[in-house]
Amino acid sequence: MMPAPYRVRDGHLHFPEVALPEDTVLHGDCVQVMAGLPSESVDFVLTDPPYICGYRDRLGRMIANDTCADWLEPAFREVYRLMKPDTLCISFYGWTATEAFVSAWAAAGFRRVGHLVFCKPYASRSGLFRASHECAYVLAKGKPPLPARPVSDVSGWVYTGNRLHPTQKPVEVLEPLVRTYCPEGGLVLDPFCGSGSTLVAARSCGRRFLGIELDEGHVTTARARVRQPS
Template sequence: MTSTNNSIRNTIQQGDCIELMQAMPARSVDFILTDPPYLVRYKDRTGRSIANDDNGDWLEPAAAEMFRVLKNDALCVSFYGWTQTDRFMSAWRKAGFRIVGHIVFRKRYASAARFVSYTHESAYVLAKGRPVLPANPPADVIDWVYTGNRLHPTQKPVAVLKPLIEAFCPPGGLVLDPFCGSGSTLVAACDADCDYLGIELDSAYHRIAARRLAA
């Protein structure tokens, strides 16, 4: 079965993304754009945290399900935690993905400072099969837009996500975000005239995303 059940298009599901993706047909989404936990036990200044950021048990099975539900010759863009690059890379490759690009999102501020100041976010472009090259490929360095993290401790800006969807998802295609947080990917999909499917484990952020999309 390769078609997508229309009942899950333009919905936000609450629960474990591995279990929910297992219930989806294989090869049913056109593009995946996601910001999973970085495996760094992150807490922001107000104490907010992210579910499953303290363990990597979910990483390999989630990558395997993402690969399964993605259509052949299609792309996935995933943010990742740079201190855990080896673990993310291993999970993606074990699932079957090929790395075909890397994107740096350049910030005008430092989110932290250790040996160096952290002034960027990063994402890998992952391929299943042999996707066609985009007509207008995005730059591999993109200026960040600060969200203030009002809705989520690692809230991503819609403005930097929309061009990725426009480049890598066919018109009207289905964009999946299995770690959708406050729903930025889903809003970007709507703005790009695509359908969306979001999955979020945390019930509070699921409600925020649902209200955001309803508005």
């Protein structure tokens, strides 16, 4: 007979703690994948979820889950659970869905403690205005320590060419965030890792990383990127 996967102690079921995989990219829906990972095991989250705007680039490429928001609150609840006490999550977001993001983050337990603006030297599109910025919220679990040298909440941007992903973020812009807000040797999580830009930034800053991605093609790209010698 197979042994039970749990023990009963004090009238409660106790499951063995799974070790958090690190320096790897997991393929799957991050809500389901994160549900199998241990609580309070991540030092910093830097992520770039779908903007819930039905994005399609000039080549016709689209982003999975970019037209629905049913993943949003469950995903950030899991992110919050996985974060150690007194740590930060920085999440890019699309301003057209601000209400949905803000209410999901609050429901998960996050406190908004900063807002970052990245000024692009070019316009992503033009309409009523020339769209030339990206933005991200800084979300706290508990009361993270203040850094010795905080990063400005307005900074520049580098065009990636989006060769590896339709909304590829520049590693150079992510690195100062990792270096400043994740302790040395800490673990950086990106549950919507796309082509792995956050993971490459984490590795180049000497941090451990864990990426999760739904799209198999992007998983292949991210795995290849993090394997490349720096």
